[in-house]
Amino acid sequence: MGKRIVVKIGSSSLTAEEGGLNRNQVRFYADEIASLHAAGHQVLLVTSGAIAAGFRQLGYASRPKLVHEKQAAAAVGQALLMQAYQEAFNASGITAAQILLTRPDFSNRGRSQNATRTIEELLKQRAVPIINENDTVAVDEIKFGENDGLSALVATLVKADGLYILTDMDGVYTGDPRKTPDAVRIERVEVLSDELYRMAGGAGSAVGTGGMRSKIEAARIAMRGGVPLFVGRVAESGDLAAAFSGTGKGTYFASSSSALSAKKHWVGFLSVPQGRLVVDDGAEEALLSRGRSLLPAGVRLAEGDFHPGDVVEVVNAGGRVLGRGVTHFSAWQVTAVAGMSSEETLKRLDVPRAEVIHRDEWVATSLAKEASSHE
Numbered sequence: 607m608g609k610r611i612v613v614k615i616g617s618s619s620l621t622a623e624e625g626g627l628n629r630n631q632v633r634f635y636a637d638e639i640a641s642l643h644a645a646g647h648q649v650l651l652v653t654s655g656a657i658a659a660g661f662r663q664l665g666y667a668s669r670p671k672l673v674h675e676k677q678a679a680a681a682v683g684q685a686l687l688m689q690a691y692q693e694a695f696n697a698s699g700i701t702a703a704q705i706l707l708t709r710p711d712f713s714n715r716g717r718s719q720n721a722t723r724t725i726e727e728l729l730k731q732r733a734v735p736i737i738n739e740n741d742t743v744a745v746d747e748i749k750f751g752e753n754d755g756l757s758a759l760v761a762t763l764v765k766a767d768g769l770y771i772l773t774d775m776d777g778v779y780t781g782d783p784r785k786t787p788d789a790v791r792i793e794r795v796e797v798l799s800d801e802l803y804r805m806a807g808g809a810g811s812a813v814g815t816g817g818m819r820s821k822i823e824a825a826r827i828a829m830r831g832g833v834p835l836f837v838g839r840v841a842e843s844g845d846l847a848a849a850f851s852g853t854g855k856g857t858y859f860a861s862s863s864s865a866l867s868a869k870k871h872w873v874g875f876l877s878v879p880q881g882r883l884v885v886d887d888g889a890e891e892a893l894l895s896r897g898r899s900l901l902p903a904g905v906r907l908a909e910g911d912f913h914p915g916d917v918v919e920v921v922n923a924g925g926r927v928l929g930r931g932v933t934h935f936s937a938w939q940v941t942a943v944a945g946m947s948s949e950e951t952l953k954r955l956d957v958p959r960a961e962v963i964h965r966d967e968w969v970a971t972s973l974a975k976e977a978s979s980h981e
């Protein structure tokens with residue numbers, strides 16, 4: 607039976623360091639995707655490259671750094687990118703469709719349902735949805751910036767059978783191969799760890815943005831959403847089909863045995879937190895290792911203006927993000943009882959329960975400390 611897959615192509619695979627689109631590369635990837643499409647699979651493409659494709663035409667000597675300059679470059683480059691994909695896919699008789707998304711399109715239920723419906727219809731008609739961030743309207747606070755995270759969210763949204771993040775490196779190594787020549791490739795990752803995150807560095811080229819680190823972040827989102835992924839290189843004809851069949855040049859990440867329910871995945875990865883709770887060591891341990899609810903006794907501080915039912919981020923005293931949860935208290939209520947016992951809390955506040963965040967509405971997003979399995 608046909609599978610549903612999401613393929614993500616990074617700027618470094620489509621453009622040169624000095625800017626401009628490499629049309630041969632666009633054609634090559636379109637052909638790779640067309641062969642999976644012809645085999646009966648549904649393919650969605652998340653592509654970067656708008657800024658890199660457009661900045662030279664606007665007169666910038668190198669990839670611009672300021673937000674409004676990047677947005678202007680993307681406005682030029684996105685059109686060039688789509689035109690190149692349209693042409694390349696049309697050659698295989700495939701219709702390409704443009705979809706531009708921003709973070710609120712995932713966090714807002716109505717908007718995400720609209721996007722899903724459109725995507726479902728396109729797939730039903732055998733078109734290939736081509737997705738990028740809507741760079742011209744995304745402001746700094748809500749920007750993905752790189753498309754690795756976007757591709758992981760798309761893959762979970764459409765319940766993909768697999769996510770293929772293609773880049774200029776044939777997998778995740780124990781260190782950035784550009785800087786650590788003796789780094790070795792990690793073939794398979796079952797569990798994400800802090801150690802793996804430390805091994806992954808930033809972007810390797812002047813046009814790429816996220817580097818391996820953002821791909822590990824994306825892996826976390828996809829794995830906990832129940833989507834297995836591949837990070838690697840597709841450079842020769844047949845490489846994408848090989849990646850798909852499990853013999854690709856790259857690293858495979860298993861879909862997590864601890865995949866979250868749709869509601870928890872939303873809380874952990876799609877929601878926009880309305881505030882932050884700073885907790886003490888005891889609460890950190892209770893949340894991360896003992897599967898307990900967050901009680902007022904472990905809360906030191908509340909930041910932001912949030913209300914019962916909102917999602918808040920939970921951090922430790924050192925600022926490390928531990929996870930997110932749905933708060934039952936408003937900001938002023940947390941402030942009023944921070945550090946107090948549950949008994950005292952129920953005396954002081956008119957709340958039905960003393961838990962600030964119930965464990966059923968809590969999602970740990972920090973990585974496990976233990977080593978990942980890699981050979």
Ligand SMILES: Nc1ncnc2c1ncn2[C@@H]1O[C@H](COP(=O)(O)OP(=O)(O)O)[C@@H](O)[C@H]1O
Pocket residue numbers: 615616617618619772773774775777778779780781782783784805806807808809810811813814815816817818819
């Ligand atoms: N541990 C690592 N393993 C492999 N590549 C790494 C690692 N750490 C950093 N990198 C760098 O990440 C780069 C790929 O990311 P990036 O430049 O953002 O590409 P893309 O545009 O495809 O997203 C590689 O070229 C490499 O230099």
Ligand SMILES: N[C@@H](CCC(=O)OP(=O)(O)O)C(=O)O
Pocket residue numbers: 615616617618653654655656657658680738739741751752753754813814815816817
């Ligand atoms: N939306 C931007 C993505 C920027 C980018 O460089 O992303 P990536 O190559 O995935 O690290 C663009 O199209 O230029």
